[in-house]
Amino acid sequence: MRQVVILGATGSIGCSTLSVLARHPEQFKVLALTAATQTSKILAQCLEFQPRFAAMLCTKAAAELKVALARHGCATQVMSGQQAINELAAHPDADIVMAAIVGAAGLMPTLAAVEQGKTVLLANKEALVMSGELFMAKVQRHGTTLLPIDSEHNAIFQCLPATAQQATQPVTLAQMGIAKLLLTGSGGPFLTRELNTLNKVTVAEAIAHPNWSMGQKISVDSATMMNKGLEFIEARWLFNCAPSDIEVVIHPQSIIHSMVQYTDGSVLAQLGQPDMRTPIAHALAFPNRMSSPVSPLDFSQLANFSFSKPDPERYPNLFLAMAACAAGQGATTALNAANEIAVAAFINEQIRFTDIVRLNEKSLAHFLNYAARSLDDIVALDFEARAYAQQLVRTLN
Ligand code: NDP
Ligand code: MG
Numbered sequence: 001m002r003q004v005v006i007l008g009a010t011g012s013i014g015c016s017t018l019s020v021l022a023r024h025p026e027q028f029k030v031l032a033l034t035a036a037t038q039t040s041k042i043l044a045q046c047l048e049f050q051p052r053f054a055a056m057l058c059t060k061a062a063a064e065l066k067v068a069l070a071r072h073g074c075a076t077q078v079m080s081g082q083q084a085i086n087e088l089a090a091h092p093d094a095d096i097v098m099a100a101i102v103g104a105a106g107l108m109p110t111l112a113a114v115e116q117g118k119t120v121l122l123a124n125k126e127a128l129v130m131s132g133e134l135f136m137a138k139v140q141r142h143g144t145t146l147l148p149i150d151s152e153h154n155a156i157f158q159c160l161p162a163t164a165q166q167a168t169q170p171v172t173l174a175q176m177g178i179a180k181l182l183l184t185g186s187g188g189p190f191l192t193r194e195l196n197t198l199n200k201v202t203v204a205e206a207i208a209h210p211n212w213s214m215g216q217k218i219s220v221d222s223a224t225m226m227n228k229g230l231e232f233i234e235a236r237w238l239f240n241c242a243p244s245d246i247e248v249v250i251h252p253q254s255i256i257h258s259m260v261q262y263t264d265g266s267v268l269a270q271l272g273q274p275d276m277r278t279p280i281a282h283a284l285a286f287p288n289r290m291s292s293p294v295s296p297l298d299f300s301q302l303a304n305f306s307f308s309k310p311d312p313e314r315y316p317n318l319f320l321a322m323a324a325c326a327a328g329q330g331a332t333t334a335l336n337a338a339n340e341i342a343v344a345a346f347i348n349e350q351i352r353f354t355d356i357v358r359l360n361e362k363s364l365a366h367f368l369n370y371a372a373r374s375l376d377d378i379v380a381l382d383f384e385a386r387a388y389a390q391q392l393v394r395t396l397n
Contacts, residue, residue, distance in 0.1 A: 001029050003093050004284075007085065007109050008100035009033035010041040012215045013123045013149065016276045017098050018045060020284060020292050028096075028284065032088040034109075039064045046076045055079040055088050057105075082108070089113040096284065098149070099124040102217050103340050104382055107131060111375075117142040121283045123149040125234045126340075130333045131378050132237030136170075143168070146238070147283040152183050152231055153238055154279035155257035155270035160239075166287065170240045181235055182259040182267070184251040185228040186211050187310070191252055195314060201353035203346065211254035211274040220343045224356055225310065229321020230339075233332050236325055243325045248318065250308045255297065273297060316357045320364055330370035333378050337385035338363030338392075345393045359392045 004021065008014045014035075021028050032053040035042045039061045046054050046069060054069075054076050056062040062080030069076055079088070089097055089109040097113035098121045099106055106124035111131075113120050115138060122128070128135055139146050148154045157165060160178075164171045173179075189208055190198060207219040214222070221227035228248055235246050249259075254274040261267045272278045273294050281292035312319050317339075324331040342359040345351045351359065367385055372378045 002027065002095040003029050003031040004096045004098065005032040005034075005088055005091060005094045005113075006030070006098045006100065007034050007089055007106065007113075008098075008102065008124070009045055010035040010038040011100055011102060012213065012218075013100035013276060013280070014098070017100065017121075017280050017284075018049065020277050020281045021049070023293065024284075024290060027290070031094050032091060034085045034088060034101075035061075036105075037061045039068065043068050043072075046074055047072055050074065051076055052093075053077050053079060053088055053091070055081075055084040057082060057085065085109050086112045090116045090118075092116075094118055096121060098280075099127065100149070102126075102215055104130060104336065107378075111135065111138065114138045114144045114146070115142055117144050119145040119147065121147050121149050121280070125150055125230050126336055128237050129230050129233045129336045130382065131329070131375065132233065132332070133329055134373070134375060134378070136237050136240075140170070147286055148234075148238055149276070149279050149283055150231060150234060151274070151276065151279050152185075152258040153235060154282060156181055156183075156235065156239060156260055158270045158282065159258075159260040159268035162287075173239070173241050173245055177263050178245075178260055179263045180261040181239060181241065181246045182249050182261060183228065183231060183235055183246055184249050184254075184256055184258050185225065185231075185310070186222070186252050186254045187250045187315075188223040188225060188227075190223055190314070191250070199352050199354040203349065206346070206353060210252075212276075214276075216347060217340070217343055220346060220356075221339070223353070224317040225315035226317035226321060226339055226343075226356075226360070228310070228315075229318045229324075230336070232318075232322055233325045243322065248310050250310055251305065253303065253305055255302060255305065271297060317360060320357070320360055324364055324368075327368050328371070329378070330372040330381060331364060331368050333372050333381050334367030334370060334385035335360060335364050337382045338389040341386055341389035341393060350393055351396050355396050359389055359396065362392055363389050 030049040036057040066078040090112040099110040100123040259269040
């Protein structure tokens, strides 16, 4: 029986993880659930899965949860605050930690799990975008098993040679006979929208992804394709490769989740429904396989697959992220921070959709050559870049 901690249990990935775990009670026990503020959602999860611990970032939400659990006679122990979340991520009884907090807030608890050599299932791509070099060094040092949940990275991982999947030392693409990683993306809801109307995009339009159901932040990132940019940076670290080894391909149907091109001309792809419960089940069961609630692909029902190159005019955020990736860890930390502020400001209707890239561009230009080597540097730069971006939000409206 393996014990699982879910960081960000009430979110889209957290709920999908619980839906997979519910099918396999003989293999997994939920040890702890964490969330920020959503008391009623985590209450229902605690009643169903009876974890030993639940932690809320918000102290008031934790107090409410405690009362509600007592009323239901549920023995889950409630904790609160950032430190409690970090502690649960590193709990001695935890075997698997699902890192599914959104944004930079996921960095510290994810690193806490990495430092304890847990099996870490990584959905929180922002952690790698901020700290890739340092993060991967810790993975090595602590013998952590790191399994990608992001569907593209999970697909690439599945297409790697089995020996490389289980290697304890970093392997280069050349050693695996790989020429290129092909990172696919749907292009989001505005693939064909008139460019001169993008400044009129509403929040509801931006979060209505054509293929995937996800949290708000990543949905907006998918609409700007910053999500693919963050994934580009994520892939560079996860697969120990150079930015020039990664090519982004638009594939609007979201059935091919990414591909690996080998030097002999073979291309391996992983296909499936656009449903995160497939990569989650893959990672939970790795190196074995187990069932998930996802319906099988029916090829007789699939329309044609199409592919194209991303257009820099339509998706400038993708190209900004690629530039940041080439510049280094300081640039990617600052861009990630700016983007979180910009997306939140767009969701709060303080800035327009097209202002997101303006704000990101200005922030990246400002912080492009900042170095961020230690964790302290990264945290300080994240803070500074957020303040800078907040200031830009004020000047933009
Ligand atoms: P959601 O917004 O749906 O969920 C976020 C979760 O994190 C919630 O449980 C939330 O708690 C919690 N949370 C938010 N802020 C904090 C904080 N400051 N401290 C502690 N917990 C916090 O996000 P998603 O599930 O969509 O995404 C999670 C991560 O997975 C992101 O990094 C995303 O990029 C990545 N990902 C998501 C995919 C998807 O399909 N959704 C696909 C691939 C990657 P509460 O509910 O209480 O606010
Ligand atoms: Mg993805």
